[in-house]
Amino acid sequence: MSYTCGYHQIFLCFCLLFCFSLPFPVKSDELHLLLNLKSALNKSTTGVLDSWGAADSICSFNGITCNDGGFVKEIELSNQKLTGVLPLDSICQLQSLQKLSLGFNSLYGPISEELNNCVKLEYLDLGNNLFAGSFPDISSLTQLKSLHLNNSGFSGVFLWKMLEKMTNLTALSLGDNPLIRSPFPNQILKLKKLSWLYLANCSIEGKIPPAIGGLTELVNLELEHNHLSGEIPMEISNLHKLWQLELYYNNLTGKLPVGLRNLTKLENFDASANNLEGDISEVGYLNNLVSLQLFKNRFNGEIPSELGEFRKLVNLSLYDNMLTGPLPQKLGSWSNFDYIDVSENLLTGPIPPNMCNKGTMRGVLMVQNRLTGEIPATYGNCTTLKRFRVNNNSLSGVVPAGIWGLPVVDIVDIAYNRFEGPITSDIKNAKEMGILSVGYNILSGELPEEISEATSLVKIELNDNQISGEIPHGIGELKRLNVLNFHNNLLSGSIPDSLCSGVSISDINMAGNSLSGKIPSCLGSLATLNSLNLSRNELSGKIPDSLSTLKLNLFDLSYNQLTGPIPQTLSIEAYNGSLVGNPGLCSSTVELRSFKPCRPDSGMSKDVRVLIVCLALGAMVLLASLGCFLYLKRTERRDGDRSLKEESWDLKSFHVLTFTEDEILDSIKQENLIGKGGSGNVYKVMLSNGVELAVKHIWNTESNGRRGQSSTAPILSKRAGKAKEFDAEVQTLSSIRHVNVVKLYCSITSEDSSLLVYEYLPNGSLWDRLHTSQKMELDWDTRYEIAVGAAKGLEYLHHGCGKPVIHRDVKSSNILLDEYLKPRISDFGLAKIVQANSGKDSTHVIAGTHGYIAPEYGYTYKVNEKSDVYSFGVVLMELVSGKRPIDPEYGENKDIVSWICSKIQSKESVLSIVDPRIPDGLKEGAVKVLRIGILCTTTLPALRPTMRSVVQMLEEAEPCRLVGIAVGKDSEQKKEHH
Known part of the structure; x- marks a missing residue:
């Protein structure tokens, strides 16, 4: 027998020996790698990683799929609230890994080039995370079929060239990342298998290349929110499989391309907010459309009648064009129709x-x-x-009764038409109605008492109709009411006292009616009242002294039957026109020369007058004695010269203190007063060690420490309000530690008042530096640094605290500046911490300052972080333009947001917005910040960026390059903008 091996046997033995000598992956290694991944990612509240244990089979782990050999093939951990930095060195050692899905988490940090080691990946999803830096070159991942990086936080330059080797890609999603602007990437045009392409909001500029028509497998094409210009290429009509085409918010011009009608599978088409023109006849052939959005363009001609036959159409938005003719009368008859917005056109015919x-x-x-x-x-x-908004048309007839009582309606707006008939009692069913606007019609009948049951009403505009009868007594039960316009009707009777119970009413206009009786003195208790017009009525009696305490922008009592002396504080030249037409009024001052001087009643006997004078003198002596006694007892508790130490104080510290309670109390005196506001007086305190502090003194009883009201109810109400405001500020600031949020050292409280001790910011507020007569010039670099710093402060409040903190009063006067002009967010009297179990936050009092308040306050009281984002956008506009949020220059009922949006038409008009004190060489950088401000003030809250995104965008802003304002006009919401 021969013991010699044949050649083939030797070769087989050699191969076996060689194979066993290689480092072959074993399942225990993969277990170790997965446990490394678990330790790198903080535990999620979903508990998805709880099943990952050392003794278990890796194939039983949640989110893990194995191949037939028992090795990890897929990791599916999307939307699991995971945080941490990805350990790619571990993940990419899983040699059979084909799918890595980690989207919709809170992963952060950079992505390294170690990702290239995941060579078998076919599916990669890192989208909707918080990564930083640029995305690496992953050219080696040639087997990728799906790449999802949208809204992942990546910035800088994207290496489009790496896509050339990924010819197997069927899905590519890179949108919503703050990338550096670049032309349309031609590399994408070579990916012939693409069915899904999402490149929205990723800074692509230039024209859409005609070669896009070669990607014939495309089902979804989204290029919205970029800087694209030129015409929509005709070749796009070759994409016969398209289901969705999104091109809105660009600078596209020309007509809808001939052949668009060939896209018969198209269900969603949006080319809104461009500069497109011509007719829209091509869309009349797209009978599978579910949503058609072409608003804010220059389209003309008629709406194709074929739309009335579309069986799937549920959303139609064509507002702000020049369309004419009638609406198709069968529109929406066939489907579960959702909404229609065809506002601001030239349409005729019936609804x-x-x-x-x-x-x-x-x-x-x-x-x-x-x-x-x-x-x-x-x-x-x-x-x-x-x-339901149909205002400014030529509609007529009686409003269907059910309209008044729609159960979930937010707004009913039928103003400026020819409607007649009454407002019916059905309105009691409108529990969600916030705005009722029916002015400038010929409505008649009495206002039903049931209107008091529409408890969500914020604004009632009934002006310029023929409504008669008395004002319902229950009108005061509308606790959210802010605006009440009843002027120019046929109302009679008295003004109901219940109106005084409105806690947030700011505008009352009842002019031009037949109201009689006295002006309720309790109107003076409406602390939020900004405008009061009771002119051209039949009101009688005296002008209540309580009206003197109001701070009104508009005050008009002219042409009534008022008598008696004009209150001293109203006897000024500015109110001459506000009081004319009342021949029974008299004035005791020379300022109002058009009124007769007040004098004693000549019909009164001399003895009676002497008795009255004696009684008055006696009363004055008694009151003076009492006043002196109270003054001696309480003058120091009202910021006088004596010490506050007589009271019992409770000190709570939030930092290590280098001062005593007595040092603070001794400094609360008139000579140290540096400011007054709605929430209290502010004092500057100089400690013995040279440290400067700011102390806010808040009275718990009444604003500004006033006493002596006749009713205890307002006092208790104001006391509760002040206490709530103080608690809000302490709760918010005591736990915050951030360089861009003002530091609260401690609180000192007593029964009557409270003190908040802050760091002192010597350069005042941003408002002072931009707008006051003593303003200090701020160069652009300083303004930019203030914008970034303030944004970081708000970012911390929204994202860095245990629970999000909504400031609710972001404005330039609440951004304080230290000695180096570094910003601090301050004044948290309105702040609200969002509770985890509260759902969508809401409040029943409008919070904030006019000019900064987000538009959603006009129809709802829902408040969230996006409300702060809007206010911060206004601040950015102030920094760029140097203008105030509200200014007569903008026109009636307009603010800085609408003014700026009206001027965004060309590069030259945009540059004209920039503060002329900013040098020409820096204006283009300022425009980049302006663009961020426009994004922040988008009407629809969902479209506003988060403060985290705002910080990223500001940090990416380069002063040397102009970011074109591709939004074209104001970034309004896509749907239901009115």
Whole structure:
């Protein structure tokens, strides 16, 4: 027998020996790698990683899928609230890994080039995270079929060239990242297998290349929110499989391309907010459309009648164009129609009657057209309607009774039409209605008492109608009421005292009626009242002294039957026109020369006058004695010269203190007063060690420490309000540690008042530096640093605290500046900490300052972080323009946001917005910040960036390059903008 091996046997033995000598991956190694991944990611509240244990089979781990050999093939951990830095050195040692899905988490930090070691990956999803820096070159991942990096936090330059080797890609999603601007990447045009392409909001500029028509497998194409210009290429009509085409918020011009009608599978088409023109006849062939959005363009001609036959159409938004002709009368008859917005066109004819056939309609928005006819009765039964706005048309007839009582409606706005008939008692069912606007019609009848049951009403505008009868007594039960416009009607009777119970009312206009009786003195207790117009009525009696305490922008009592002396504080030249037409009024001052001087009643006997004088003198002596006694007892508790030490104080410290309670109390005196505000007086305190502090003194009883009201109810109410405000500020600031948030050292409280001790900021507020007569010039570099610092402070409040803190009063006067002009967010009297179990936060009092308040306050009281983002956007506009939020220059009822948006038409007009004190060489950098401000003030809160994104965008802003304002006009919401 031969013991010699044949050649083939030797070769087989050699191969076996060689193979066993290689480092072959074993499952225990993969277990170790997965446990490394678990330790790197903080535990999620979903508990998804709890099943990952050392003794278990890796194939039983949550989110893990193995291949037939028992090795990890897929990791699916998306939307699991994971945080931490990805350990790619461990992950990419899983040699069979084909899918890595980690989207919708809170992962952060950079992504290293070690990702290239995951060579078998076919699916990679890192989108919707908080990564930083640029995305690495991953050219080696040639087997990728799906790449999702959208909204992941990546910035800088994206290496489009790496896509050339990824010819297997079917899905590419890179949108919503603050990338550096670049032309449309031609590398994408070579990816012939692409079916899903999402490049929205990633700074692509230039024209859409005609070669896009070669990607014939595309089902979804999204290029919105970029800087694209030129025409939509005709070749796009070759994409016969398109289901969705999104091109909105660019600078596209020209007409809709001929051949668009070939996209018969298209269900969602949005080319809004561009500069497109011509007719829209091509869309009349797209009979599978579910959503059609072409608003804010220059389209003309008629709406294709074929839209009335579309069986799937549920959303139609064509507002702000120049469309003419009638609306298709069968529109919305066939599907679960959702909303229509065709406002601001030149449309004629009647309202289509059947859009709520299926009972799903949420919005009818047809503002400012030339529509005629009546409101179809069917809409009175449309219980899903949230907004019904048809103002500024030529509509007529009686409003269907059901319209007044729609159960979930936010706004009913039918002003500036020819409607007649009454407001019916059905309004008691409108529990969610915030705005009722019916002015400038010919409505008649009495205002139903049931209006008091529409408890969500914020604004009632009934002016310029023929409404008669008395004002319902229950009007005061509307606790959220802010605006009450009843002027120019036929109302009679007295002004109800219940109106004084409104806690947030700011505007009362009852002019031009037949109201009689006395002016309720309790109107003087409406601390939020800003405008009071009771002119052209039949009011009698004296002007209540309590009105003197109000701080009104508009005050008009002219042309009534008022008598008696004009209160001293109202006897000024500025109020001459506000009081004319009342021949019974008299004035004891020379300022109002047009009124007769007041004098004693000549019909009174001399003895009676002497008796009255004696009694008055006696009363004055008694009051003076009492006043002196109270002054001696309490003058120091009202910021006088004596010490506050007589009271019992409770000190709570939040930092290590280098001062004593007595040092603070001894410094609360008049000569140290540096400011007054609605929440209290502010004093500057110089400690013995040279440290300067700021102390806010808040009275717990009444604003400004006033006493002596006749009723205890307002006192208790104000006391509760001050206490709540103080608690809010202490709760918010005591736990905050951030360089851009003002530091609260301690609180010192007593029964009557409270003290908050802050760090002292010597350079005042940003408002002072920008707008006051003593303003200090701020160069652009300083303004930019203030913007970034303030943004970081707000970012910390929203994202860095245990629970998000909503400031609710962000404005330039609440951004204080230290000795180096570094900003601090201050004044947290309105702040609210969002509780984890509270859902969407809301409040029943409008918080904030006019000019900074987000527009959603006009129809809802919902408050969230995006409300702060809007206010901060206004601050950015102040920094860039140097202008105030509210200014007569902008026109009636306009603010800085609408003014700036009206001027965004060309590069030259945009540059004209920039403060002329900023040198020309720096204006382009300022425009980049302006663009961020525009994004922050988008009407729809959901479209506003988070403060984390705002900080990233500001840090990416380079002063040397101009970011074109591709938003074209103001970034309004896509839907239900009115």
